[in-house]
Amino acid sequence: MTSNDPILETDLNAYVDDQLAVGRRIEVEAYLSERPEVAAQIMKDLRVRDELRLALADHRTVTRQETREAARLLERALSHRRVFSVFRRAAAIALFIAAGWVAHAALGPFGATQVVASTPPPAFVEEAVRAHRTTLLRDSMTSQPEIETFDPAEIRSATAIVLPDLPKGWTVIDTQVFPSAYGPSVELVLEPAKGERLSLFAVRPGSFAVQHVLLFHADNARAAYWQIGDAAYALVSESRKADDLADTARDLSRTLY
Structure with missing residues (x-):
């Protein structure tokens, strides 16, 4: 059963944060399916969120505590989903910084980085x-x-x-x-x-x-x-x-x- 409540910005924020009940998620997805431009923006936010979480969850490499804390702050900021692109740029900068320190710790200042293979198709x-x-x-x-x-x-x-x-x-x-x-x-x-x-x-x-x-x-x-x-x-x-x-x-x- 679905409600007649309009989809608000707070609903989109909660959707990105995985904080919606199943019924409300279905309503949000129906809303997005009729609005490709909004859906594309949501997918960008989901991708940045997942990249941040992947960076924070990777315990196989040593990352500076300052970088990890900065990534956490960015993730919390992203949960509020500003309409401007500054957060996406900041998230990308944080990921580049984290990647640089990982490469420095694993390979030294002049080491070559590893090429990451593309994911298999659906x-x-x-x-x-x-x-x-x-x-x-x-x-x-x-x-x-x-x-x-x-x-x-x-x-x-x-x-x-x-x-x-x-x-x-x-x-x-x-x-x-x-x-x-x-x-x-x-x-x-x-x-x-x-x-x-x-x-x-x-x-x-x-x-x-x-x-x-x-x-x-x-x-x-x-x-x-x-x-x-x-x-x-x-x-x-x-x-x-x-x-x-x-x-x-x-x-x-x-x-x-």
Whole structure:
């Protein structure tokens, strides 16, 4: 059950601080899903908060007490979520200071720093690649007819997934609905140009986020993926270059706002 109380700045502050009850969190997330600009700001604050907490929780390295206290002060300041960017800049400065002292303690004043590997992609990206390969298999089988009928309104009604607007000249070759952990997912097989195949995969991944377009490589397939609110998307190709695929994904993502 939800209330009719308006979402206030204090609710957004409490959301960032993990201080809301489950029901109120759902109301805040519904509010954010309809306001991408506010949601993007909240995600920035959550990222800075988590970076600060990670820096404070890492006991494997030795950090000066003054730096740890400064980070704690910044985290408390961030909990009040000012609308100006000064706190984000201050948080970034604190992290740079902490990283400098860690490197100094571990490697000395002239040591080289360790490169941190990127995090693995969300599970839905691997689902998108598998769906793409399944589609290629279906395409080679005469007994598996393609379903070219494409009705975005019907898909939205049945799956609660909003699909991006396709560029003029693109053709929908096949439309499929796949099962996933948090409900049905949708895959469109697209033909931007004669003989070219792209797969657009859309799913509700079970979490709320605002994620700009990132790239993932899996053998000979590439995926450009992003998330807006509670829906996530992946554009998969085996022929397009990575930069071109990412640019196309960004163009598609803009139609969702």
